[in-house]
Every structure is written in structure tokens, then in C-alpha cells.
Amino acid sequence: MIGVFDSGVGGLSSYRELKRLLPSEDLIYLADRHNAPYGTKDRDTVLKYTRNNIKALRKKGAEHILIACCTASSVFSLLEPEERRQVTPIISPAAEAALTHGKRVAVIATKQTVRSHAFREAALAKNPDAKIFELPTQILVSLVELGARDGELLPREGDLLDKIAGEIWTYKPDSLILGCTHFSSLGKELEARLPGVAIIDAAVIGARALVAEISDTSRRESGISTYTEGLKT
Numbered sequence: 600m601i602g603v604f605d606s607g608v609g610g611l612s613s614y615r616e617l618k619r620l621l622p623s624e625d626l627i628y629l630a631d632r633h634n635a636p637y638g639t640k641d642r643d644t645v646l647k648y649t650r651n652n653i654k655a656l657r658k659k660g661a662e663h664i665l666i667a668c669c670t671a672s673s674v675f676s677l678l679e680p681e682e683r684r685q686v687t688p689i690i691s692p693a694a695e696a697a698l699t700h701g702k703r704v705a706v707i708a709t710k711q712t713v714r715s716h717a718f719r720e721a722a723l724a725k726n727p728d729a730k731i732f733e734l735p736t737q738i739l740v741s742l743v744e745l746g747a748r749d750g751e752l753l754p755r756e757g758d759l760l761d762k763i764a765g766e767i768w769t770y771k772p773d774s775l776i777l778g779c780t781h782f783s784s785l786g787k788e789l790e791a792r793l794p795g796v797a798i799i800d801a802a803v804i805g806a807r808a809l810v811a812e813i814s815d816t817s818r819r820e821s822g823i824s825t826y827t828e829g830l831k832t
């Protein structure tokens with residue numbers, strides 16, 4: 600069973616991608632609405648929530664866990680090695696995907712994710728020449744929780760996205776990372792406002808990274824059993 604968690608509805612984009620890629624796998628989704636939003640909390644508080652969610656999903660039987668929340672993924676390195684076991688964070692795969700489009704990368708994310716500079720660090724670890732522009736857009740989290748979706752924006756929501764896209768445009772980025780899983784729901788709106796900029800959805804890329812990890816592990820394990828069986832004969 601695969602466990603997926605977020606502070607709210609954002610991680611459902613990851614959940615849907617997992618369902619598409621692994622239709623027969625059992626999935627369980629945890630929305631920590633009681634503690635939402637995460638992006639306005641400090642690092643230690645987010646770490647505490649992340650630990651609790653991992654524990655709760657394991658208790659329910661999850662063998663692999665996707666942290667379908669960039670804010671929670673930004674504290675991944677602070678978890679104990681035992682807590683990190685079979686847990687996939689989504690920042691690094693998204694940074695890697697963005698860099699395939701060029702080294703100028705814009706990121707929109709929650710306040711706490713931007714404060715952590717986790718996207719910047721992940722991108723620079725892959726390419727030290729990368730230019731990363733991180734923009735906090737916490738307000739979009741509440742908008743999405745209240746129902747804002749691609750193609751269904753109220754005029755004032757459209758105006759807000761125009762303003763945010765205008766600021767992103769000044770960086771002349773090759774790509775824009777939707778660095779909060781809630782922003783998946785606004786990907787098409789942002790794409791329309793930023794022609795020529797590749798939109799990287801951390802929620803979807805993260806789900807694919809977990810699937811790749813699982814298939815790597817099972818390939819390795821079947822390799823090991825073939826090898827040990829070979830030794831026995």
C-alpha cells in the first residue's frame with residue numbers, strides 16, 4: 600500500500616497520477632486539514648506534522664509514502680534516517696525536471712518553502728550554474744482550498760494570477776515550478792499567461808519519482824534473489 604499526504608487537497612494531483620500509473624495498487628490519502636496551512640508555519644512545526652503523518656500512514660499499513668506537499672518535503676533532510684526509509688519527497692525530482700528546460704528556473708511556493716530555499720539548494724546541487732527565482736505565493740493555497748481551478752476563475756482570482764505571472768515574467772525563466780501541490784489546479788492558467796515557459800508540476804513529477812523508486816527497488820530485489828538463488832545451486 601502507498602500512502603500519500605498533504606495539508607489539504609493539493610496532494611490529490613499526486614494521488615491521481617499514482618492511480619493512473621499504478622491502477623491496481625492500494626492507495627491511502629491523508630489530508631492534514633486540522634493543521635493546514637503548512638506554509639505559514641515554522642520549520643519545526645512542519646517537521647512535527649510531517650513526522651506524525653509518516654507515523655499515521657505507516658500505522659495504516661503504508662509501505663511507501665509520498666510526501667505530496669512541498670512544504671513538508673522541504674524538511675525531509677531533518678527527518679531521522681529511519682523516518683526517511685521508503686519515503687519520497689518531491690522537491691528534488693521537480694528541480695531536476697525543471698533544469699532539463701534551461702538553467703533559469705522560477706519557483707512559486709509557500710512562505711515556508713521559499714524561506715527554506717529547498718528548491719534553490721536542490722537545483723544548485725544538480726547544476727551549480729542554475730539561476731533560481733523563488734516567489735512566495737501563499738495566498739494561492741487558500742484560493743485553491745476555496746475551489747479556484749483552471750478555467751473556472753473568478754475575475755479577481757484571474758487578476759491575481761495576472762499579477763503573479765507578470766512578476767514571474769520579469770525573471771525571463773525557462774521553466775516555472777509549481778512548488779506547492781495546491782498550484783497544480785492552476786497550472787493551465789499560469790501556462791496561458793507565460794507562453795514559452797515550461798510548467799513543472801511538482802505534484803505529478805513527485806508521483807512519477809516514487810513509481811520509479813519502487814520499480815528500481817523491486818528490480819534490485821529481484822536481482823538479489825536471482826543472484827542468491829544462483830549461489831545456492
Ligand code: DGL
Pocket residue numbers: 605606607609610635636637638639667668669670671709712740778779780781
Ligand atoms: N500543498 C502544500 C505544499 O505543497 C502545502 C500548502 C499549505 O498548506 O500551505 O506546499
